[in-house]
Amino acid sequence: MSKMRTILLVIRTNLMMMMMTTTLKKNGFPCRRRSASLMETLFECPSLLFFFKSCLQALLAICAVCSSTCLVAINNIRGSLAMFKTTCRHGHIKEWYSQPMSGCMALSNLLGGGASAILFSGCSSVKAINMLKSVNIMTFSKRTFRHIQNAYLLPTVNLMRERQQSSLLEVVQGKQLTVGGDARCCSPGHTAKYGSYTVMNLKDSQILDTQLVQVTEVKNSHAMELEGLKRCLALLQRKGVTMKNIVTDRHSQIKKFLRETHKDLCHWFDVWHVAKGIKNQLLALSKKAGCEAVFKKVAVHHQSHLLVSSIKQREQ
Structure with a gap:
């Protein structure tokens, strides 16, 4: 609060x-x-x-100078503003807002x-x-x-x-950052008109930049995510922010873009997206005859644990 x-x-x-x-x-x-x-x-x-208007009129009906009865009139109403004008029988005039x-x-x-x-x-x-x-x-x-x-x-x-944003980028200048990026569209599917791409510093969960992309600026709605990432990386580079690692989903255009234009940037896949892909594969396999998906969720959670553990061991 x-x-x-x-x-x-x-x-x-x-x-x-x-x-x-x-x-x-x-x-x-x-x-x-x-x-x-x-x-x-x-x-x-x-x-x-x-x-209530009647309560205000009763309050203003007494002259503040001579305490005589006043004629209360509303001069003007402008939005939530009411302009009152009071006139007593002795000629005292007052405007009240x-x-x-x-x-x-x-x-x-x-x-x-x-x-x-x-x-x-x-x-x-x-x-x-x-x-x-x-x-x-x-x-x-x-x-x-x-x-x-x-x-x-x-x-x-x-x-x-x-x-x-300026004060935040000044703090992280000169540091080797590990950032994560993902996109969000105004509607699911391939009919989205707007898409926003956000880049976050994974160490302190601070949002470094957010870019809004309209579908008319790119070839189709599928390309909005890549365009948002390009704009975010370009702004961070102009501000002097150094990135060592970047974590994204397994978007094919993003993989190609980072592999060809940012070879010095280590590209990681988000564990949640990897686990989601394994879950979808297990779900498709469970629909075949003789296969059951009883341990589907357990397998996905175990896969997430293995991926996180392997990353921590590699860093150590």
Whole structure:
């Protein structure tokens, strides 16, 4: 939980810095004017409460100057922000905002209860906005969410990831690393549109790099894994990272690529994939007449133990 709060604090800091330097149109988005207490507001991250409109109107119906009855009117509603204007019979006029402002941006639209809360919690923006509107809670539109996401949230996530990756690669420079790589596609089979390839330092389980590949960038979906590996290795080489061993699955294109272009890199096969291949062979054999697969799982686990033990003995 403390690590998650630290990440959210860094994200809020990056959002604050971007808001201080970004200028957009005034249709619910920030302008050049910024509140002096913006930094304190973002770092404090106050709790958010929901109120009924009638309760707020009853609270604002008393003038703070002369204690007489006021006429309460809602000047404007911008997302989750409500702008009230009170006028008493003695002519005292007061404007009250339901949340802090940063120029033209209401902070709740951006931070807690707003776009960042929806995106960073993994919720569907459409479902979250429809849920709030179904109970008459004021919120922004789907179009406004997409604007805030593209202007602030996604650039902030990319900036944070680049900083963490740079600091991580600086630590491992000059070391002989043993890395592992594998791909993940958006759908099984041969109809995947996107594929991500991740390279991890096997000593401390730190993710060194992740590359996203679209199927239109390569010949077919089967070639996305090789392209992702090429991009990861190219980036690590540009950053001065030295690799001694690499562990992958038994992808035929990857085997050929590493054998021909990275002869100094020792290529290992993942034990899980080897055991999975043996399991499939035993399963096919068990379907023949007179064969049984009673010890199939035991044989696979024993094979995994033998492979791991042989690797440890070789290293010793």
